[in-house]
Amino acid sequence: MVGKILIVDDVATNRIVFKVKLGAACYQPILAADGESCLRLAHEAAPDLILLDLMLPDLTGIEVLTRLRADPVTCDIPVVMISASQDEDARLAALAAGADDFLTKPIDDLLLLARLRNLLRAREAVTELGPRGTHLHALGLAEGRADFVGPGCVALVAERTETGMRWRKDLTGVLHDSVLVLSREAALVEGGNGAAPDVFVIDADLGGPGGGLRLMSELRSRAATKHAAICIVRPVVSVESTAMAYDLGANDVFSSAVPPREMALRLRTLLRRKRLADTMRASVQDGLRLAVIDPLTGLYNRRYALPQLAAIAERAQEAGQGFAVMVIDLDRFKAVNDHWGHAAGDAVLVEVAERLTENLRKTDLLARIGGEEFLVVLPDSDLTDARATAERLCAVMQERPIQVQGGSLSVTVSIGLAISNPARQVEPVADIVDRADRALMLAKANGRNKVTISRSAA
Known part of the structure; x- marks a missing residue:
């Protein structure tokens, strides 16, 4: 079933x-x-x-x-x-x-089944995002849905501008939302100068018989308008044409002679449904973002970083280029928490994350992979470039104290560095990270606040 x-x-x-x-x-x-x-x-x-x-x-x-x-x-x-x-x-x-x-x-059976298919497809598109947010709430990644409030935006697209103006006049006073009259070309401008309309009301014979359905198809293919609700307005509503419009993706179909009050009520229902779907899509996107972002520093977490490192390694192998992996650890961080408190420790982590971000390229991968441990991946880098970057990161940490409530702290980091060159040897990414981690342990053992290079990389 x-x-x-x-x-x-x-x-x-x-x-x-x-x-x-x-x-x-x-x-x-x-x-x-x-x-x-x-x-x-x-x-x-x-x-x-x-x-x-x-x-x-x-x-x-x-x-x-x-x-x-x-x-x-x-x-x-x-x-x-x-x-x-x-x-x-x-x-x-x-x-x-x-x-x-x-x-x-x-x-009519044809009309009934087409309408049911239409409404069930729209419902499935929302429930696929999570049954009323159940999964997201269970993971703690979603907040309660707010009821639909605030004005929406309705775009009227008719063959004749006069028709669109008449529709807008009919809706004045019965629909308290923004109503625009657009040409076919303007409707296809993705997003226009702002957000795309929530609902398009389209003349079925726009530009000729079937033109409204063709415009609907084009709107569905564009990123800014693919989730908009679409109504098809026909001079005469027949069972066959209405069923076809529903099966092709129209959210509603009605006659051009429909009373303004009914038109407004139908549009209001579509606005409510559209806002619900938008809210759930946003919840899913926020949930996915939270699943891969460290909430304290705003950096990527281990869950995101390791697959990205694998992808960088694969691209490096295809291009015959090397890349570098650093594992960075704050020195004596436990003493910061013990003496200054966890709030100060959090402030230190945030500042360290900001300094790392400011001193790396946009193409570099930076993630927090443990309590005070960070992973950096430098695509298309050799030993000389990677060593210079690592030493610069050490220097920027100790060049000025970090301000916390109650005073300032001098913070240093130790860095383990491993170089991979797929042109010479293909190496599992787990082994590369392990080499960088062992090099970090040597940096800690040899006095901290320094860069140690993996022996096999040297």
């Missing part, structure tokens, strides 16, 4: 019909006959989507939807409201309560 869909309808025949159709499409149908059962199953079964009838025997569909959206466990589940009613007020009430769509019975 590719997805669990909760069907909520008080008419047994309707439930059975939906169950057969969705089962034939390889979905997993779950059935509920009233609002309370829907709320319970939404918690217990964690469906991927809910088909919710407007009229139920115990609660209205609007009441059920309101409770679903208010519950942190169910608030992000896509909900499609279904009804035999053509009442516009009911449609608007459902969209205002947070429905992702409102379909009127009888529902």
